[in-house]
Amino acid sequence: xxxxxxxxxxxxxxxxxxxRSHDAPTVSxxxxxxxxxxxxxxxxVAARNVxxxxxxxxxxxxxxxxxxxxxxxxxxxxxxTVREIGRLISLEPATLSPLLKxxxxxxxxxxxxxxxxxxxxxxxxxERGRRLREQAxxxxxxxxxxxxxxxxxxxALHGSLTRVIAATTPxx
Amino acid sequence: xxxxxxxxxxxxxxxxxxxRSHDAPTVSxxxxxxxxxxxxxxxxVAARNVxxxxxxxxxxxxxxxxxxxxxxxxxxxxxxTVREIGRLISLEPATLSPLLKxxxxxxxxxxxxxxxxxxxxxxxxxERGRRLREQAxxxxxxxxxxxxxxxxxxxALHGSLTRVIAATTPxx
DNA sequence: CACTAACAGTTAGTGCACTAACTATCTGGA
DNA sequence: TCCAGATAGTTAGTGCACTAACTGTTAGTG
Numbered sequence: 276x277x278x279x280x281x282x283x284x285x286x287x288x289x290x291x292x293x294x295r296s297h298d299a300p301t302v303s304x305x306x307x308x309x310x311x312x313x314x315x316x317x318x319x320v321a322a323r324n325v326x327x328x329x330x331x332x333x334x335x336x337x338x339x340x341x342x343x344x345x346x347x348x349x350x351x352x353x354x355x356t357v358r359e360i361g362r363l364i365s366l367e368p369a370t371l372s373p374l375l376k377x378x379x380x381x382x383x384x385x386x387x388x389x390x391x392x393x394x395x396x397x398x399x400x401x402e403r404g405r406r407l408r409e410q411a412x413x414x415x416x417x418x419x420x421x422x423x424x425x426x427x428x429x430x431a432l433h434g435s436l437t438r439v440i441a442a443t444t445p446x447x
Numbered sequence: 448x449x450x451x452x453x454x455x456x457x458x459x460x461x462x463x464x465x466x467r468s469h470d471a472p473t474v475s476x477x478x479x480x481x482x483x484x485x486x487x488x489x490x491x492v493a494a495r496n497v498x499x500x501x502x503x504x505x506x507x508x509x510x511x512x513x514x515x516x517x518x519x520x521x522x523x524x525x526x527x528t529v530r531e532i533g534r535l536i537s538l539e540p541a542t543l544s545p546l547l548k549x550x551x552x553x554x555x556x557x558x559x560x561x562x563x564x565x566x567x568x569x570x571x572x573x574e575r576g577r578r579l580r581e582q583a584x585x586x587x588x589x590x591x592x593x594x595x596x597x598x599x600x601x602x603a604l605h606g607s608l609t610r611v612i613a614a615t616t617p618x619x
Numbered sequence: 620c621a622c623t624a625a626c627a628g629t630t631a632g633t634g635c636a637c638t639a640a641c642t643a644t645c646t647g648g649a
Numbered sequence: 650t651c652c653a654g655a656t657a658g659t660t661a662g663t664g665c666a667c668t669a670a671c672t673g674t675t676a677g678t679g
Contacts, residue, residue: 308588310602310605311590311601312519312587314601314604314608315498315501315512315516315590316516316519317605317608318493318494318497318608319498319512319536320536320612320616321490321608321611321612321615322490322493322494323537323666324537324611324612325490325615326487326491326666327615327667328615329487330667339634339635340487341636344487344491347484347488356658357658358656358658364488364491364492365492366495366636367636367637368657368658368659369637369639369658369659370635370636370637372660373635373660377634389657392644392645392656392657393643393645393657394657394658395656395657395658396658415480415483415484416480422611422614422615423614424611424614428607429482430482431603431606432490432608432610433485433486433489435600435603435604435607435608436489436490436492436493436604437489438596438600438604439594440489440492440496442594442595442596443493443496443497443499443500443594444492444496495636498636499636499637502637511664511665513664513665513666514664528627539666539667539668540627540628541628541629541630541666541668541669542665542666542667543628544629545629545665549664561627564626564627564674565627565673565674565675566626566627566673566674566675567627568628
C-alpha cells in the first residue's frame with residue numbers, strides 16, 4: 276500500500292492527452308511517459324481482443340489466426356518459400372516451420388524442396404487449400420460485424436497501424 | 448499457380464481505401480473485405496513489432512512485455528488479486544498463474560492468500576518490485592525514440608485502439 | 620444444517636513466438 | 650577445385666495465451 280491507487284480502473288484509463296504540441300513546443304515529459312504506457316498497453320490488448328474475435332469465426336475453417344494470415348499470403352501467390360511468407364507477415368522461420376507442418380497435416384499445403392534451390396521449401400496450396408478460400412470470404416464481414424466499428428474508425432486505425440509498421444519493420 | 452500474384456509485396460500492400468462512405472451510401476463489399484484483411488493483419492504485425500521493440504529495453508530489467516504490464520498495474524495499486532490483474536490487462540487467470548510465479552521467483556511480488564477470502568490470492572509488490580519502478584521510468588522514452596513516431600501519430604493510434612478495445616472488451 | 624451455485628485459482632494440453640544452436644545447401648573467390 | 654561464408658530451414662528451450670477440466674472456498678437456499 277505504498278502507492279495509493281490513482282484511479283479505480285487501473286492503468287491510466289481516461290487521461291485523454293491534450294493535443295497541443297504545435298503551440299506548446301515542449302510536451303510535459305510526464306505526459307509523454309503516460310501516453311506511451313497507454314499505447315503499448317492498448318496495442319497489446321487490442322491485438323489480443325481482435326484475434327480473440329477471429330477465434331470462433333476461424334474455428335469452422337480449422338484455422339488459427341496466424342495460420343489464417345499464412346493462407347491469406349498463399350491465396351495471393353501460391354508457391355512461396357518459408358522465408359517469403361515470414362517477410363510478408365513478419366514471422367521468424369522458426370515460428371513458421373511447425374505451423375506449416377500443421378497446415379500440411381491438415382491437407383492445405385504441400386512442403387516440397389524448391390527445384391532451383393534445394394535449401395528452400397516451396398510451400399504450395401493444395402486443391403483443398405485453394406477451395407478453403409471460398410469459405411474464408413465469409414470471415415471479414417463477420418469480423419466487421421462483431422467489431423461494430425464504423426468504416427471511418429477502421430480506416431483511421433489502419434492508417435495509424437500502417438505508420439507503426441512502417442516505423443518498426445524496416446529498422447529491424 | 449491458380450491465382451496469379453496480384454502484387455509482388457503480398458497482402459494488399461498499397462491499396463489505400465477511399466473514404467467516401469458519406470456520399471456513396473454503399474461501400475463496395477469487395478473493398479470492405481480487403482480493408483478488414485489489412486486491419487487484422489496490421490494489428491497483429493504492429494503489436495508483434497512493438498512488443499519486439501520492448502524486448503531489448505525490458506531485458507535489463509529482467510521483464511518480458513506481459514510481465515511489464517502486470518508490474519505497471521501493480522505500481523498503480525499494489526495488493527491485487529489474480530482476477531483483478533486479469534481484468535486490467537485482459538488476460539486469463541490461467542495465463543497469469545505461471546507468470547506470477549515467475550515474478551515471485553524473481554523476488555518482485557509475493558503471492559499470499561487473501562485474508563478476507565481464502566480463495567483469492569493477494570499479489571503484493573516486494574520492496575525490490577517497488578524499487579524496479581525507478582528503472583522502469585526509463586523505458587517509455589526509449590520506446591518513443593525507437594518508434595520514431597510523432598506525438599500526434601501516437602495519439603491518433605491510441606484513440607483508434609481505445610475505440611477497438613471499447614468495442615471488443617465489454618461485449619465478450 | 621446440508622447442499623448446490625458460483626467463484627478463485629491451478630493444471631494439462633495445444634499452439635504461437637522468440638533466440639540460439641544446428642544441418643544442409645549454395646556461392647564466390649583464391 | 651576447394652573452401653569460407655552466406656543462406657534456408659529445423660530443433661531445443663523459454664515464455665505467453667487460450668480452453669477445458671480440476672481443487673478448494675464461499676455464499677445462497679431449501
